[in-house]
Amino acid sequence: MSLTPRYADAVDTTTHGEYRINRTPGDERPLYRFTGRITADGSSGFRAEPGRYHVYAGWFCPWAQRVTIQLALNGLEDVVSVSYVDGARDGRGWAFRETHGPDPVNGFTLLREAYEATEPGFDGHISVPTLWDRETGRIVSNDFAGIGIDLATEFGGWSNGADHYPAELRPRIEELDSWLGPAVNRGVGAAAGEGPAAEAARAELLAAFAELDKLLGQQRHLLGERLTEADVRLWVTLARYDVASNAGRAIGPALDAYPNLWAYARDLYQRPAFAGTTDFATFARPGAALPDWNAAHDREALAAAGA
Ligand SMILES: N[C@@H](CCC(=O)N[C@@H](CS)C(=O)NCC(=O)O)C(=O)O
Known part of the structure; x- marks a missing residue:
């Protein structure tokens, strides 16, 4: 060019x-x-x-x-x-x-x-x-x-050898996706609207957050100790929740109402692959207050417990 x-x-x-x-x-x-x-x-x-x-x-x-x-x-x-x-x-x-x-x-x-x-x-x-x-x-x-x-x-020959979509976990990753895909990743758009369909989407999303909060109180990642593609899929929606999809709190409370889920989201953000690919300004609604993504999360202990 x-x-x-x-x-x-x-x-x-x-x-x-x-x-x-x-x-x-x-x-x-x-x-x-x-x-x-x-x-x-x-x-x-x-x-x-x-x-x-x-x-x-x-x-x-x-x-x-x-x-x-x-x-x-x-x-x-x-x-x-x-x-x-x-x-x-x-x-x-x-x-x-x-x-x-x-x-x-x-x-x-x-x-x-x-x-x-x-x-x-x-x-x-x-x-x-x-x-x-x-x-x-x-x-x-x-x-x-x-x-x-x-x-x-497919790029094993050139990658750093990390494997976040390991063969043995693929069925569980896709099983999670069949729940969190509609309830959270795609549900978040519908949940911000009005009318019965939005209300149903909202209920499903908030129930999913409550359940995730419980799960993540016991383990560092969605599938336990190991970071997987399932975490990547969930995280991109969490990153946008407080300042974009739920900026007006039309869906529900901010992420910090779910302490384990919010600490999990910060834990991921504080890794270079997540922070380095995130530019909050490109999706935050005007005037939306950004929460402190760099606050301590204290989740290493969960991995050590071998959950
Ligand atoms: N829903 C898409 C995901 C990608 C997507 O929706 N991208 C948005 C931006 S976040 C876009 O480019 N939308 C334009 C379009 O779908 O026509 C798919 O199923 O592949």
Whole structure:
């Protein structure tokens, strides 16, 4: 790309409208249409290799942060590159602006260009995270779950050897996900609304927090002593709870009403992979007071107890 960074012009909904997906009735194609997988042996068509892949992420986005946390936990920051879209968008979708820098791979100014390059006329979600392959010049995936798992498991040759998605724990990690995915990660959006559906989502979320608080009073992480992908998935939602989804306390009390859950959240934050991928300013509502994420948590003793 040229030496002068290229940027999209300012967000302009008057000219470009609001971002939305136009679907033709009867179109049964999935909205998140790219689901390629990276494999260590290349059998999927995308071999794990250093320098080959790029993640288009967004600092504000919990689904993208799962992926950037996995990269950091596995020591893959120099193996898979990352760049960040601007946090505001118009009808053109996510864009690269001075706020978080250019697209260092293709020099695109709109993320839409990556989708167009992969599938001309693409009309599904232009979402982050998006995983790009430099070699074939196309998107591998915009399915956050697959991207995170592949980065955690297929780059063993270049990683620091950490394994946060160990084979023996995968069934338990996915079992937790089938509870916390709808109740917490996705439930948090619905819970902030009004009406009976929001009320049900709120009840489910607060019950989950109460149960997690009890569990985390006995063990340091969701599955015991070891940090796993399950913790990463929960944490990105907890990080945004007090200052974004529950900033107006429309869902319930702040996280510190759940002392074990809140101490657990701080314990994770105080590790470089979590703090280094978090920029509260990119998702905090204006005026929201940030709790003290650096306060002592005193949770090491739980791990020593071998819970
Ligand atoms: N729901 C998405 C997760 C990713 C996602 O929702 N990303 C948001 C930003 S936090 C986004 O880019 N949304 C645009 C869109 O989905 O069209 C998925 O199932 O893959």
